Amino acid sequence: MADETAAGFSQGKLKVRLVTPERILIDTDASSVTLPGTAGVLEALPGAAPLLTAIGAGDLIIGGAQGGDQRFIVARGFAEVLPDRVTVLAEYAVKPEEVDKGAAEQQLKDGQKLESDAGDDPRKYAAARETVLEAEAKLGTPGQ
Numbered sequence: 808m809a810d811e812t813a814a815g816f817s818q819g820k821l822k823v824r825l826v827t828p829e830r831i832l833i834d835t836d837a838s839s840v841t842l843p844g845t846a847g848v849l850e851a852l853p854g855a856a857p858l859l860t861a862i863g864a865g866d867l868i869i870g871g872a873q874g875g876d877q878r879f880i881v882a883r884g885f886a887e888v889l890p891d892r893v894t895v896l897a898e899y900a901v902k903p904e905e906v907d908k909g910a911a912e913q914q915l916k917d918g919q920k921l922e923s924d925a926g927d928d929p930r931k932y933a934a935a936r937e938t939v940l941e942a943e944a945k946l947g948t949p950g951q
Contacts, residue, residue, distance in 0.1 A: 819853050822892040823869050825879060827900050832879060838871030840893045842886050843944070851888045858888040864941040867895060878903060882941040899941070906945045915942035 823840055825832040840851045843865025851858075864882040884897035918938030925932035 820871075821851065821853050823872070823895075824892070825867065825869075825881075825895045825897065825900055827897055832900050832902075833869065833872070833877060835869065835872045835877070837869045837877075839869075840888075840895075841866070841868040841870065842893075842895070843867065843881065844886075851886075851893050854890050855888050857890070858886075860886050860888070862886050862895065862897065864937070864944040866944070867897075867900070880906060880944050882944060883937075903947070908946065911942050911945035915939060915946065918942055 819838050820836045821838070821840065822835075823837045824834045838853070842849050842851065842860070843863050845861045845863040848865070849860070862881060862884045865880075867879045867881045869877040869879075879900050880903055881895065881897040882899040884895060884900075886893060886895045918935055918941075921935035921938060922932060925935050
């Protein structure tokens, strides 16, 4: 029990860090982290079993952070979940209010064109689909 207290998760907190190649977006304590995994959404809580997962495009929500819940739009990367911390390394991550809507709308159009031009090539289709999903996440319209 003493080890749990030292690690911090007996108090219901995780150390959470979100990093892109350009900057550290947030480094805080939180009670939960909701991640857009490539196979679906997952939630990390204090005491979670260790996990390394790829992340896709979508919302990353840091629950119970100082100043309230924090939301970020993320795409492409990895998350390491440990019992007392979560580290997210993302190629793209911004606060929703930082999204360039015009660029995201163009990205969506480009991705849709790439999808229709992919033909029977599964690699081209997968890359195009990733572009579409990222644009939809930026626009707040997943699956539309």
